[in-house]
Amino acid sequence: MVSIRIVGGWFYAMRRVLATVCVGLLAVLIGYKVIFGANGMKVWEGKRAEYQRLRQDIDDENAKHEQLQRKIDALQRADPSAIQKVAREQLGYVMPGDHVLYEPQARAVAKSAPPPASPEASAQK
Secondary structure, eight states: OHHHHHHHHHHHHTHHHHHHHHHHHHHHHHHHHHHHSTTSHHHHHHHHHHHHHHHHHHHHHHHHHHHHHHHHHHHHTTOHHHHHHHHHHTSOOOOTTOOOOOOOOOOOOOOOOOOOOOHHHHHHO
């Protein structure tokens, strides 16, 4: 009984220190969870960077869409310059008096001699 009173008295005297240590330990554990947990700051920063990258990709695709929409509108309005541009670039049409330049095609390379035999194969002979 004496030892229980001694231990009980020690706990009673140290109750504020023990409470402070427990609160500090709890704060450290919560801080670790906030930073490195499943939805912590590190994960949040990664998702934010991915969001910004995806937002940039969407903006780029929207710009391409707008450009293609302008081309479609010009072709639907029967704009002569747009129609002529498509005819020249995609269909290969030329206007009277235009000079067409062709790029020469590369000649087919003759088959080369077979590669030399490896030293192991010549040693076996």
